[in-house]
Amino acid sequence: LRNFPLFEQLDDEYLTEISKLCSKRVYTKGESIFLEGDEGDELYLVISGVIQIYQDNHSRDVVLSIFREGDFFGEMALLQNERVRSASARTIEKSTLCILKKRHFIPLVNSKPEILIGILGTALDRLRDANKLIMDLTIHDVRTRIARMLLRLTEQHGVPSADGILIDLKLTHQQLADMTGTARETVTKLLLELQNEQLIRNDQRKIIVCNLDGLRNILDVN
Numbered sequence: 001l002r003n004f005p006l007f008e009q010l011d012d013e014y015l016t017e018i019s020k021l022c023s024k025r026v027y028t029k030g031e032s033i034f035l036e037g038d039e040g041d042e043l044y045l046v047i048s049g050v051i052q053i054y055q056d057n058h059s060r061d062v063v064l065s066i067f068r069e070g071d072f073f074g075e076m077a078l079l080q081n082e083r084v085r086s087a088s089a090r091t092i093e094k095s096t097l098c099i100l101k102k103r104h105f106i107p108l109v110n111s112k113p114e115i116l117i118g119i120l121g122t123a124l125d126r127l128r129d130a131n132k133l134i135m136d137l138t139i140h141d142v143r144t145r146i147a148r149m150l151l152r153l154t155e156q157h158g159v160p161s162a163d164g165i166l167i168d169l170k171l172t173h174q175q176l177a178d179m180t181g182t183a184r185e186t187v188t189k190l191l192l193e194l195q196n197e198q199l200i201r202n203d204q205r206k207i208i209v210c211n212l213d214g215l216r217n218i219l220d221v222n
């Protein structure tokens with residue numbers, strides 16, 4: 001739990017108390033954690049793996065966010081009485097989650113309000129991201145949306161590599177399409193275009209951003 005930004009200010013003794021209240025659950029790749037509309041009384045902390053938050057729009061998924069080690073989710077249904085899960089969650093890699101029940105969570109935040117402030121801060125960051133996404137979908141063309149998504153993934157999941165910044169996620173073109181409100185074929189075409197312009201390298205499911213400024217320029221000109 002020490003690796004969770006949410007708990008970074010807590011002392012070891014307190015963390016041990018919290019860990020006693022948590023249960024650990026292992027999910028296989030592609031497993032559903034919960035569905036939009038479900039009732040929810042659990043908070044999830046990601047110990048390892050990759051989780052996708054999405055809404056299912058009959059014909060295709062809309063991906064809202066991707067979470068990994070150190071992230072948490074499921075706080076909305078937990079904190080808003082009578083409200084159900086606002087989106088669905090599934091693993092896109094084998095994942096281990098730490099689960100905190102509402103009956104344990106509420107006394108915890110009552111005794112340590114800084115945890116609640118941390119959750120609120122993260123939720124507000126997510127609102128800012130969602131606002132950007134609305135702007136993107138409303139105003140920008142697909143090329144700009146894909147450039148912005150690659151920049152966001154670089155910020156959140158980037159690791160330095162020999163020829164640039166590797167986005168440390170294995171995402172299919174369909175998953176990238178679901179994150180940018182477009183079709184898989186369009187993603188394939190545009191990634192190839194960006195590769196030909198030497199802004200990125202994409203082989204298999206690996207994306208390396210080779211020219212960060214070049215990618216940012218796409219946002220400036222649109």
Ligand code: CMP
Nearest residue numbers: 064065073074075076077085086087126
């Ligand atoms: P909850 O509504 O309980 O279940 C779905 C979870 O997904 C939600 O809590 C949040 O933790 C997370 N979530 C919902 N919408 C977004 C979003 N737009 N960006 C990031 N995370 C989200």
